[in-house]
Amino acid sequence: MSDIGKVRVRLPSSIKPGDVVRVRSLVIHPMERIERDSKGRIVDKKYLYINRVVATYLGKTVAAFDTTQSVSENPTFVFSFRATDPGTLTIAFHDTHGGKYEGTADVKFV
Amino acid sequence: MRRLVVLVLILAGCATVADGPDYSALPRWPSHAIPQARGDVRALPDGRRQAVRYEGWTTQDFGRFRTYAYDDTRPEIPVSRALPPAGLAGDARKGRALFLSREKAPCTGCHLVPGADVWPAGSVGPDLSAIGDRRLPDAYLYQQIWDPRVTFPNTTMPPWGASRAFTAEEIVHLVAYLQTLKGPLPPEPDAERNPFTRRRPTGFGDNLDPTNNPAVVIAEDAEKLWNAPGPNGRACANCHDGGVTRAMRGVAAHYPKLVAAYGRVMSIEDFLTVHGPERTGRPLLAESAENVDLTMLIKMASNGMPVQVDVTSAEARAALARGKASFYRRIGERNHSCADCHTPERGANKFLGGRMLADVTEGLTRHFPTWRTSQGAAWDMRRRFQWCMTPLGANMLAADAIEYAELELYLTSFDNGKPISAPGIRH
Numbered sequence: 001m002s003d004i005g006k007v008r009v010r011l012p013s014s015i016k017p018g019d020v021v022r023v024r025s026l027v028i029h030p031m032e033r034i035e036r037d038s039k040g041r042i043v044d045k046k047y048l049y050i051n052r053v054v055a056t057y058l059g060k061t062v063a064a065f066d067t068t069q070s071v072s073e074n075p076t077f078v079f080s081f082r083a084t085d086p087g088t089l090t091i092a093f094h095d096t097h098g099g100k101y102e103g104t105a106d107v108k109f110v
Numbered sequence: 111m112r113r114l115v116v117l118v119l120i121l122a123g124c125a126t127v128a129d130g131p132d133y134s135a136l137p138r139w140p141s142h143a144i145p146q147a148r149g150d151v152r153a154l155p156d157g158r159r160q161a162v163r164y165e166g167w168t169t170q171d172f173g174r175f176r177t178y179a180y181d182d183t184r185p186e187i188p189v190s191r192a193l194p195p196a197g198l199a200g201d202a203r204k205g206r207a208l209f210l211s212r213e214k215a216p217c218t219g220c221h222l223v224p225g226a227d228v229w230p231a232g233s234v235g236p237d238l239s240a241i242g243d244r245r246l247p248d249a250y251l252y253q254q255i256w257d258p259r260v261t262f263p264n265t266t267m268p269p270w271g272a273s274r275a276f277t278a279e280e281i282v283h284l285v286a287y288l289q290t291l292k293g294p295l296p297p298e299p300d301a302e303r304n305p306f307t308r309r310r311p312t313g314f315g316d317n318l319d320p321t322n323n324p325a326v327v328i329a330e331d332a333e334k335l336w337n338a339p340g341p342n343g344r345a346c347a348n349c350h351d352g353g354v355t356r357a358m359r360g361v362a363a364h365y366p367k368l369v370a371a372y373g374r375v376m377s378i379e380d381f382l383t384v385h386g387p388e389r390t391g392r393p394l395l396a397e398s399a400e401n402v403d404l405t406m407l408i409k410m411a412s413n414g415m416p417v418q419v420d421v422t423s424a425e426a427r428a429a430l431a432r433g434k435a436s437f438y439r440r441i442g443e444r445n446h447s448c449a450d451c452h453t454p455e456r457g458a459n460k461f462l463g464g465r466m467l468a469d470v471t472e473g474l475t476r477h478f479p480t481w482r483t484s485q486g487a488a489w490d491m492r493r494r495f496q497w498c499m500t501p502l503g504a505n506m507l508a509a510d511a512i513e514y515a516e517l518e519l520y521l522t523s524f525d526n527g528k529p530i531s532a533p534g535i536r537h
Binding site: 008076 | 321324326328331
């Protein structure tokens, strides 16, 4: 299996300044699920799942998500933002163990 | 004299056709698979036998029933006639519970019956929603469940009584339930409940988009493995230079094929199990993550190219004949063949429960290894075969068995000319 934290980010192949573009991103992550004991109590341990996703572009946060372990394994996040200038879109996935996994895509105009 | 020789040749030709495929001259093949994938059965201290399978799979031993092994010469379950036992009254309620029981068949996998709790029903067998209106005798329905081959020799329905999957009493209850199913049927509230009107699945989008199919990301990662030297200091990249994409371009289009050095048909996965350790010293056991990931990487180098497996040489034709015989061979507790579910004349393109059965004539192998959204893992063709064995009620063979390789070759012959697109993505 692949290592945890591989990120892929994908932008449309041709975009123009000012376009609202749809970004697709995927991170390889187990998104460990909460377990309960026979009495229904949550088993106390440090669960491993992504709880925050932050997308930055031109020094500004363009999207941020608070997530829980109910999001699937190897999750895909899709969102839109307005591409105004050339630059780098960075998507950072933070998990409950302090892991931070980043992927980038270059915003280029043709 | 010459005429005699010709006559002898014709007779010899007839003899081989009548005898079916030739199983002689195949090598004995020790498995190079991970322990869970070897099809082992072990004896427990209390004498019970337990099948070794993957984590989370059943450990039930189906040793009573025949398998795909070429040396398993047992016949299929003999056809058996039976009459309902006298003095046993059927209970329709019990019968309905049995009909829906997932511990058993369930019968609803193939047959539609009324009820909102019938979910998901399949359409492989006839709709039984109003079977009671046909006024069939109890004894006929009993025989039909016990062993339908008495009436329909080529049926896809298993012999539930003859295989001892259902007891005589249970079949009496099932018959009582079926006789209560009478029309007129109320209007169907949900088109999805009925497999004859249910929408067809549309798939999971672009399988080659890494933000859609995690297997692409995993396979690209296997490039590290391709470049990493094994214990004897050599890596795949040392002999196959120019990068995996260039070095392996078009290679996958010819597999499975007969590899003369090993005297058997091999898929890429099979070949890696022996070729990898011979050259690099690193084991690449069948069904290990390394083997499957490398296979995906190698196969991706041929994406878009048409499959061109050899189907014309004498060796290939002999192997195809054996693979085809396996495809039509009835095995396991259910006495099913691959053909029951996967040929358009029988189950293909129909629903088995909620699953659409794949059609062999469309070619089923060119997207393998494939990401399974239901399993969260990439599966090669062999693990898919092994997964099929459990519902058939048959013990699985080793993932790298010759029987599976030749069956895979037969399936791949239908992919010929169609473009490779791996890794795929399926439920």
